[in-house]
Amino acid sequence: MTKPAGALLSVRVTPRAGRNEVVGWQGPALHVRVTPAPEAGAANRAVSSLLAEAFGVPRSAVLLVRGARARQKLFRVGGRSLAELRARLHGARA
16 A cells, blocks of 8 residues: 655744744644744744644655745645545644
8 A cells, every 4th residue: 555645735834933833723724833033944944844743744754746946835744635634733722
C-alpha cells in the first residue's frame, strides 16, 4: 500500500505574533500564528516547522505550494490525508 502524495492544506498565517501556535480550524483553513516577521521567508519557514511538528512529519514533508507573500497560503503535507491532519489536531486538543 502506498502513502498518499499529501494533503493540500489552506493556512491563514498571522506573523509577528507573541508565540508560535496552531490556533485551530477556521472553516476550511487552519489558522496559525508565528513570531517572525514576513521578511526573507522567515515567517514561511516558521510556519513549515510549526506544521511539521503539529502533524508529526519531517519539515521536508511540508511544502509551500502557493502564497509565499500572502497571509493565505497553500501547503502540501506529504504522507497524510486531510482527514488525518484534522484528526491529529483534534486529538491534540482533546
